[in-house]
Amino acid sequence: xxxxxxxxxxxxxxxxxxxxxxxxxxxxxxxxxxxxxxxxxxxxxxxxxxxxxxxxxxxxxxxxxxxxxxxxxxxxxxxxxxxxxxxxxxxxxxxxxxxxxxxxxxxxxxxxxxxxxxxxxxxxxxxxxxxxxxxxxxxxxxxxxxxxxxxxxxxxxxxxxxxxxxxxxxxxxxxxxx
Numbered sequence: 001x002x003x004x005x006x007x008x009x010x011x012x013x014x015x016x017x018x019x020x021x022x023x024x025x026x027x028x029x030x031x032x033x034x035x036x037x038x039x040x041x042x043x044x045x046x047x048x049x050x051x052x053x054x055x056x057x058x059x060x061x062x063x064x065x066x067x068x069x070x071x072x073x074x075x076x077x078x079x080x081x082x083x084x085x086x087x088x089x090x091x092x093x094x095x096x097x098x099x100x101x102x103x104x105x106x107x108x109x110x111x112x113x114x115x116x117x118x119x120x121x122x123x124x125x126x127x128x129x130x131x132x133x134x135x136x137x138x139x140x141x142x143x144x145x146x147x148x149x150x151x152x153x154x155x156x157x158x159x160x161x162x163x164x165x166x167x168x169x170x171x172x173x174x175x176x177x178x
């Protein structure tokens with residue numbers, strides 16, 4: 001899926017500002033418009049985009065800084081290894097455990113990472129970026145539907161993100177009235 005939609009959905013599901021905040025949320029006593037969120041929103045957004053940043057993002061940045069522009073060919077082998085690690089349930093489990101042991105408060109926002117990977121499984125079609133969720137134990141992948149070729153998946157994912165944020169906003173509104 002689109003990297004930004006991963007961040008939007010991750011933040012909607014795994015932050016106190018979003019749905020995980022429930023009816024209480026982070027807004028107690030906040031009045032100004034820029035105080036609509038707390039740090040978990042930005043952390044969940046980061047963890048939602050992290051698997052793509054830590055793999056393909058490195059390749060694109062290398063290309064940009066070397067003057068090659070952003071290109072999909074000539075991707076070095078180590079980028080595929082990083083992709084496998086960041087999109088594997090084992091890689092996620094190890095990193096999640098270390099993160100939560102280091103900073104317990106990250107338990108909720110870091111859940112956006114496995115949500116990213118679980119959304120990638122059905123939305124990555126045939127090609128080199130199938131999601132290896134069982135790596136390194138197995139190279140098994142599921143050839144789903146290519147989000148970049150199917151407009152329904154692309155726009156549907158943004159509708160989903162918008163719907164999740166609308167639900168979070170409605171929860172917040174009902175909390176203010178209560």
